[in-house]
Amino acid sequence: MASVFATAGAAETGRLSSDQLSKAARSDSISIPTPGELFAALGKSGKTNWAAQYRGPIPATYRNRAQIALNLGGLIADGFIAVEAKDGQQVKNIGSDIIKLAKALGVSEKLLARGNSINEFAEHSEWDTVQEELEATENEVKSSMQTHADQDLVILVTLGGWIRGTQVVTAAIMQDYNEDSAKVLRQPALVRFMQSKINEISPELRGEPLVKGVSEQLAEIEKLVSLPSGKAPTVDDVRKVNKSVDKVITEIESKDLPK
Amino acid sequence: MKRCLPFILWFLVLGTNIAVRAETDAEVNARKDALDVAGAFSNDGFKIRDGHWCGVVKPHEHALVAVNLYAGNQYWFSVGATEPVKQIAVSVYDETGKQVTTENYDNGDKAAAGFSPANSGQYFVSVDVVEGGEGSFCLVYSYK
Numbered sequence: 001m002a003s004v005f006a007t008a009g010a011a012e013t014g015r016l017s018s019d020q021l022s023k024a025a026r027s028d029s030i031s032i033p034t035p036g037e038l039f040a041a042l043g044k045s046g047k048t049n050w051a052a053q054y055r056g057p058i059p060a061t062y063r064n065r066a067q068i069a070l071n072l073g074g075l076i077a078d079g080f081i082a083v084e085a086k087d088g089q090q091v092k093n094i095g096s097d098i099i100k101l102a103k104a105l106g107v108s109e110k111l112l113a114r115g116n117s118i119n120e121f122a123e124h125s126e127w128d129t130v131q132e133e134l135e136a137t138e139n140e141v142k143s144s145m146q147t148h149a150d151q152d153l154v155i156l157v158t159l160g161g162w163i164r165g166t167q168v169v170t171a172a173i174m175q176d177y178n179e180d181s182a183k184v185l186r187q188p189a190l191v192r193f194m195q196s197k198i199n200e201i202s203p204e205l206r207g208e209p210l211v212k213g214v215s216e217q218l219a220e221i222e223k224l225v226s227l228p229s230g231k232a233p234t235v236d237d238v239r240k241v242n243k244s245v246d247k248v249i250t251e252i253e254s255k256d257l258p259k
Numbered sequence: 260m261k262r263c264l265p266f267i268l269w270f271l272v273l274g275t276n277i278a279v280r281a282e283t284d285a286e287v288n289a290r291k292d293a294l295d296v297a298g299a300f301s302n303d304g305f306k307i308r309d310g311h312w313c314g315v316v317k318p319h320e321h322a323l324v325a326v327n328l329y330a331g332n333q334y335w336f337s338v339g340a341t342e343p344v345k346q347i348a349v350s351v352y353d354e355t356g357k358q359v360t361t362e363n364y365d366n367g368d369k370a371a372a373g374f375s376p377a378n379s380g381q382y383f384v385s386v387d388v389v390e391g392g393e394g395s396f397c398l399v400y401s402y403k
Contacts, residue, residue, distance in 0.1 A: 016323070016356035016383065024323040024383050029310035030400070031325050036306070037402050041329035041379075128306060135309040183330040189354065189381035190327040229354065229378045 026193055029139070032158055035077040035165035036131050038184060039084050042169050045181035050085035052175075053168040054078075057093075058253050060100040066211050069153040070252045072101045072141060073160025079118075079134045081168055083127050091122040091130055098137065105153070107144035111137060152201040159194050159214070163248050166221075170242035179232035185241060186233070188226035191218060210251060217248045285341045285395035286313040292339025293399045296369050300335045305401035313397040316340070316347075322386040322396065328376045335373040336384050336400045344368050345391030349398075352383040 042048055055078070062068045075098050082090035095118045102111050114137050121129045138161070142154045166185070173181050198206065198215050205211055224241045227233060233241070282290070290311055297307045316322045328334060340347040349372040351359050359382070361372040368391075376382065386396050 014350075014358045016352050016358075016385070018356065020323065021325075021352075021354075021356050021383060024325045025312065025314075026325045027310075027312060030308070030312045030398070031327060033327050033329065034308065037308070037329060037332060040306075040402060041331040044331035131306065132309065139309055180331065184379050186330075186379045187327055189325070193325075193327075229380060 028142070028154060028158055028197070031193060032162070032190065034135055034138075035080040035161050036083070036135065038165045038169055039080055041184045042172060042181055043084065045178055046176055048084070048172050049175075050081050051087060051090075053081050053171060054085075054090065057097065059255055060097060060104070062101075062104065062255075064208070064210065065105060065150070065153060066156055066205060066208055067252065068101055068104050069145075069150075069156035070160035070163075070210070070214065072098065072105070073138075073157040073162070074164035074249070074252065075101060076134060076138045076157075077161040077164035077168070079137075080131065080165070083131045083134065086125065086127055088122040088125065092119050095119060095122075102141055105141075105145070105150070106148065107141055111140060114140060152205050155194065155197040155201065156211070159198070159218075160252065162190075162194065163214075163245050163252070166241065167245040167249050170238050170245065173238050174235065174242060177235045177238065182232045182234075182238055185225055185238065186227045186229075186231075188222060191222040191225055195219065195222065213251055214248055217244055217251075220244055221248075282313055283395060286397055289313060289339040289341050289395045290397035290399070292341075292369050293337045293397045294339075296337035296339065296364065296366075296371050297335065297399050297401050300337070300371075300373075300401050303403070305333070305335055305403045307399060307401045311397055311399045313395065315393060316344070316386055316388050316396050317393040318388045318391070320388075324384050324398065326382050326384055326400070328379065328382050330376050330379045332402045333373065333375045334400055334402050335371050336398060337371040338369065338386050338396055338398050340368040340386075340388075340396040341394050342368075343392035344388055344394035344396070346370075346389040347396060348387045348389050350385045350387070352385065353378075354381045354383075356383075 079094045095115045099115045118133045145153050195218050221244050312324050314322055336349050338349050346367055347370045349370045351361050351372050353359055361374045364371040
């Protein structure tokens with residue numbers, strides 16, 4: 001790649017203080033990786049049976065907005081899985097479910113056009129473009145949420161996607177464990193950042209049983225993914241993370257909200 | 260995919276974003292420049308993340324943002340800046356603050372740094388003015 005450019009080379013010189021690091025900017029749109037990035041990393045260390053990670057359809061009739069937001073994030077992660085599997089029909093099915101859930105949040109108008117383009121790109125097997133459209137869809141949902149004063153739901157969409165992505169990745173690693181693939185799970189700062197964003201949402205939303213439960217589980221997950229740099233999680237570590245995220249997904253999907 | 264690239268770049272510049280504050284014209288221009296740089300990496304299979312980080316950077320100060328990266332992936336962090344910035348630089352630090360070795364592209368008010376993390380976790384991307392005055396910048400990143 002360097003040959004493309006006129007001036008290229010390797011550089012390494014300095015060090016930043018902990019004070020400087022603590023003042024670094026952090027934002028949802030750049031500091032939190034997409035499910036696509038996670039799946040790309042997993043795909044490097046072996047062949048993954050993505051189709052085996054599909055789940056059954058989730059209800060599109062949730063009434064609780066926090067639950068809709070969490071499930072919407074999960075569905076977007078499902079879309080990335082279908083892209084990895086290069087499965088056009090599954091992409092279309094998930095695209096349709098995303099629109100349904102987005103409608104329930106009142107953010108669907110622009111998304112209908114986006115859903116159509118996802119279908120079209122999927123029909124032509126343009127997987128990179130489908131993935132970009134999925135990412136753009138997620139950002140459009142979040143942008144619309146901000147416009148409609150649903151700012152607090154944005155982090156829940158992100159969190160739902162991360163949890164579903166982690167569920168899939170841990171399940172895949174457990175099926176064919178190797179240290180390189182397990183290394184993707186080490187993300188303590190990421191979980192801490194999402195936890196801090198949840199702590200910023202309104203006390204009412206934070207006090208909802210589902211959000212409270214997810215937040216508590218996230219604190220447990222943070223401990224599990226806080227490994228020393230360079231150390232890969234063991235199979236047992238991976239199993240523990242998978243068990244925790246399974247529990248969260250079950251709560252998020254459930255029609256019977258915790259009380 | 261390649262025939263869609265101009266559309267995608269256009270969309271990324273003018274389309275949705277979830278930044279809370281409105282971007283200035285200078286930041287929009289800087290973002291276009293950053294996407295121009297990132298677009299070159301797309302030919303090598305890098306996907307451009309639909310997210311960005313824009314702001315103002317002053318000489319002798321750096322703009323620093325935290326990112327969370329996955330071992331196994333390769334990344335390019337691309338930056339564009341506007342006048343009076345003459346030369347901009349991008350560097351990457353690990354979670355302890357140690358600068359990591361990167362492959363660099365420098366071309367005046369456009370620059371990029373690329374690397375493949377050996378460990379998953381938090382990293383920091385720094386944008387610095389090498390020459391010129393205070394100006395707007397925008398950072399995007401790509402991965403494969």
